[in-house]
Amino acid sequence: MCVVKRAVKYVHGYAPEELDRLVGSADTLQNLLHGAIAYPAGTLVLEAGCGVGAQTRFLLERNPGITLVSVDIARESLLRAQAAIGRGACFLQSDLYRLPFAPASFDHVFICYVLEHLPHPLDALRALAALLKPGGTLTAIEGDHGSAFFYPETAEALAAWRCLQRLQLQTSGDGHIGRRLYGLLKASNAKKIRVAPLPVYCDPGHPEMMDGFADKTIVGMLKGIEDEVLARELLAPEVWRKGVQDLIALSKSDDGTFMYTFFQGVAQY
């Protein structure tokens, strides 16, 4: 693995539980997130912000014959990605705003859950687009925390969920970036853009979604920010804890539901 030194802190952090959460969530959502992606064999693909390789695995399994270069700024995540994936991808530690590649090097770029954490997502898209060959594509998948609704909706659960949005705004990034994807891709000078919503719906008729998404992805995300929420006094501790407990109870109940929408943008340059 090549190394470029630079420290970064983002809202979810790099605790082992958070890194496990990314892997589990990618497993649960693999058909939704990767179903429409088909990179031809022989193409060179850049994965920007690969983290622990949770999506890297599916990029390789579902697109046989590609050459994959996966970059992230976080060394610990990359080491874990490399251990999980082995020689399937070439891993590089680098800042995606200034990657050490010549212009027009790649056929495709894939970026998932990263733009929402960046202070300058448009600059990032422009930097990544410059690495594409003419006609190359950039696929960006982002969530939008404003798209979530659920039942039962207790006041505490709603308040706890809103803390994620507030915390993300206070650190860096935009948890509502999904709705901005079209505009950002357009501003990055894409010639063609197609944005599609990717809805996730959980109810007890889909126990794997209640467990893998409502509990492990959504509640897992809240558990990961608990210390920061309480340290910043975004919510009274008892309200926060009741809200998280209410969401856990929802995911185990026989009538709870949770709805969330991701957005997938494909831009051609």
Ligand SMILES: C[S@@+](CC[C@H](N)C(=O)[O-])C[C@H]1O[C@@H](n2cnc3c(N)ncnc32)[C@H](O)[C@@H]1O
């Ligand atoms: C929420 S994780 C998503 C990881 C992976 N794409 C996935 O779907 O599991 C966001 C990742 O973006 C990385 N990241 C944030 N800013 C970055 C930057 N400027 N350059 C490269 N990676 C960055 C973080 O280190 C983290 O691994």
